[in-house]
C-alpha cells in the first residue's frame with residue numbers, strides 16, 4: 357500500500373490536516389516536502405471517502421532570527437521583530453514575509469494544491485488565541501514543568517509562556533515578563549530597556565513555539581500533521597506539544613507524519629539562511645508540476661531524498677515517464693509486486709485526475725536537444741516524424757515540457773546539456789581512418805533512421821575504422837558542436853536531421869577524396 361494510503365487507513369472520521377512554515381527566507385524544494393506530503397495524505401483521505409479540511413499556516417508573527425545569505429546586512433536591524441512587520445528586502449512586497457509567501461502561493465497553484473491559507477498573525481489579532489493564552493498563563497507552572505521534564509531544558513525563575521512585542525523597539529525575542537494579571541503583563545525589553553504594561557490578547561505578542569504549536573492544533577482542530585524530523589526528535593517540540601495539548605488544553609494530539617530532508621546533491625540539506633537551495637517556484641518552472649509531485653509521492657517520508665537541477669532532474673523526468681508507461685500498461689513494472697504502488701504514485705503525481713490515455717512521450721534527452729535546435733513546436737513535430745516517431749495522443753504535455761526545458765536551459769542547465777550547432781563544417785585535418793569513419797557513417801545513415809539506427813551505424817563504423825570510441829565521438833561532436841563531448845549522438849543526429857548531417861559529412865569525405 358502507498359504510504360499516503362497507510363496514513364489514511366490509520367485514522368477514522370472527519371480529518372483536519374495542517375502544515376506550516378516560518379516564512380523567514382526563500383521557500384525551497386526542501387520546504388515543499390511538508391506541504392506535498394500533506395497534499396498526498398489529503399488526496400488519499402478523500403479517495404477513501406473521508407471528509408478533509410486542509411490548512412497551511414504562514415507563521416509570520418515569528419521573529420526574524422538571522423538575515424539569510426543574499427539579503428543586505430542592513431536588515432539585521434530588524435532581527436527579533438515579527439516577520440510581517442518587517443519591510444520587504446526587494447522593496448516590492450508589503451512585508452518581509454509576503455515576499456517569500458507570494459511565490460510560494462503561486463507554486464501551490466501550479467502544483468494544483470488547494471488549501472486554506474492562514475496567516476498566524478491574523479489568528480492572534482482576531483483573538484482566536486486569546487482563550488488558549490489565558491489557559492497557558494493559568495497553567496504556566498505545569499507547562500514549564502512539562503517543557504523542562506520532556507526537553508531537559510532548565511527553566512530559570514518564573515516561567516511565562518508568552519513573548520511580548522516591545523512597544524518601544526518592536527522586538528519580541530528578548531522581552532521578559534515581570535508580573536501578570538489577566539489580561540495584562542508588565543514587561544522589560546532586554547534590547548532597548550523599555551518597561552511597560554501590555555494586553556497579551558489580540559496580537560500583543562505570541563506564545564513561544566512549544567506552546568503555540570499545540571495551541572494551533574486546538575484552534576484549527578488538527579488531526580494529522582506532517583513535520584520535519586527536527587521537531588520529532590526525542591524531547592523535541594512534538595513531544596512537548598503532545599503533553600501540553602492533552603494535559604493542559606485537554607485535546608488529543610494529531611497523528612504525526614514525520615518526514616526526512618531533501619538534500620541538494622553534494623551540498624547537503626537545503627537551507628534558505630545559507631543560500632543552499634532550489635526555490636520552489638523555480639522547480640515548478642524548470643519541470644512540469646507533476647515532476648515535483650512525483651518526487652514526493654515516490655519516496656516514503658521517512659527516507660531522505662537527493663536532488664539536483666542537472667542530471668538528477670533528467671533522471672527524475674525519465675523515471676516519471678517510465679511510471680506513466682507502467683500506469684498505462686505499455687511497459688511492465690521491473691518489480692511486479694510494486695505495480696500497484698507505482699500506479700498509485702502516478703495518480704498522486706497528477707495535478708488533477710490522471711489522463712484517460714497516455715500523453716505523447718518523447719525521451720527527455722531528445723526533447724532537450726530539439727528545444728535548442730528547432731525554432732517552433734511545428735519544427736519539433738516535423739523532426740520527430742522524420743526520425744520515425746508516431747505522433748499520437750495528447751501533445752500539450754510535451755509542449756508544456758518544452759517550455760519548462762527552455763526555463764531550465766536558461767537558468768539551471770550545466771554546459772554539457774547546452775548545444776549550438778556549428779554553422780558550417782569546421783576546417784579539420786583528418787587522417788585516413790577518420791575519413792573512412794565518416795564515409796561509413798555517410799553510407800550507413802538513411803533518411804528516417806531512428807536514434808537507435810544512428811547509434812548502431814556509428815558504433816559499427818567506429819569499430820571498422822578508428823576503433824577508439826572516445827576519438828570517434830569527439831570527432832563528431834567537434835564537427836557538429838565544436839566541442840569534445842555532447843548529448844547522446846543518436847538523438848543529436850535525428851534532431852539535426854539526417855539529411856543535414858549527411859551534408860556536413862560529405863564536406864570531409866569529398867574534400868579528401
Ligand SMILES: [Zn+2]
Nearest residue numbers: 522525545548
Ligand atoms: Zn524594546
